[in-house]
Amino acid sequence: MLGTSPLTTQRASHGPLAPVFLGDRLWLDFINTDDVQRGTPVDALRDFAAFAGWLELAGVVDGERAAGLRRRADQQPAGAAAALAEARRVRMVLRTLAERGASADRVRFDALAEINRVLSRSAGTRRVDVRPDGSFARSFVPVGDAFAGLMIPVVDSAADALILSELPRVRRCADARCARVFYDATKNGRRRWCDMATCGNRAKAARFRARDGRRERRAKRAVTA
Numbered sequence: 001m002l003g004t005s006p007l008t009t010q011r012a013s014h015g016p017l018a019p020v021f022l023g024d025r026l027w028l029d030f031i032n033t034d035d036v037q038r039g040t041p042v043d044a045l046r047d048f049a050a051f052a053g054w055l056e057l058a059g060v061v062d063g064e065r066a067a068g069l070r071r072r073a074d075q076q077p078a079g080a081a082a083a084l085a086e087a088r089r090v091r092m093v094l095r096t097l098a099e100r101g102a103s104a105d106r107v108r109f110d111a112l113a114e115i116n117r118v119l120s121r122s123a124g125t126r127r128v129d130v131r132p133d134g135s136f137a138r139s140f141v142p143v144g145d146a147f148a149g150l151m152i153p154v155v156d157s158a159a160d161a162l163i164l165s166e167l168p169r170v171r172r173c174a175d176a177r178c179a180r181v182f183y184d185a186t187k188n189g190r191r192r193w194c195d196m197a198t199c200g201n202r203a204k205a206a207r208f209r210a211r212d213g214r215r216e217r218r219a220k221r222a223v224t225a
């Protein structure tokens with residue numbers, strides 16, 4: 001069990017560029033699109049088509065709208081590039097909010113300004129939709145520009161974190177090589193890893209190796225004594 005790499009298994013089944021959804025909040029999953037695991041950058045915002053694909057996977061837009069966005073991006077590359085640049089900019093601000101917002105007032109106020117900037121620039125209709133699995137979700141149908149309002153649900157989710165005082169429960173993975181952020185929804189507030197199957201398992205394996213190493217050294221001392 002310890003010899004197999006869960007990361008390899010995961011990659012084999014979902015492909016190397018499969019985005020992860022383990023942040024427990026939409027805005028945190030969005031931040032994790034800049035996923036960096038073991039030095040391999042996997043950016044779901046590498047181009048507009050990938051961004052539209054992520055929005056679809058995250059349930060922000062349905063398949064039809066995602067396809068429409070891709071078509072529109074081919075027709076209006078400048079508009080798509082601007083929307084992508086905006087998404088990356090928001091992601092950077094939100095990452096700072098996730099990592100330092102709980103302790104720094106200024107970080108929270110800077111993020112708030114960015115959140116309000118995005119919210120103020122989009123006109124549209126808010127709705128509540130039923131998902132295929134029967135759950136309910138808020139959605140936003142923008143009017144005008146095809147690329148307008150794409151970031152509204154993400155920014156709304158970050159706004160909820162401020163409104164509901166969730167920042168103290170937002171954490172970065174305890175593995176220093178992993179930049180993933182997540183919301184700790186556990187009762188005791190002791191979730192440390194983005195994912196037990198990858199980072200958590202690596203830490204467990206390292207603990208086992210350290211323990212076995214100590215045991216071996218003790219055994220050697222016993223023999224030489």
Ligand SMILES: [Zn+2]
Binds near residue numbers: 174180194195199
């Ligand atoms: Zn991790």
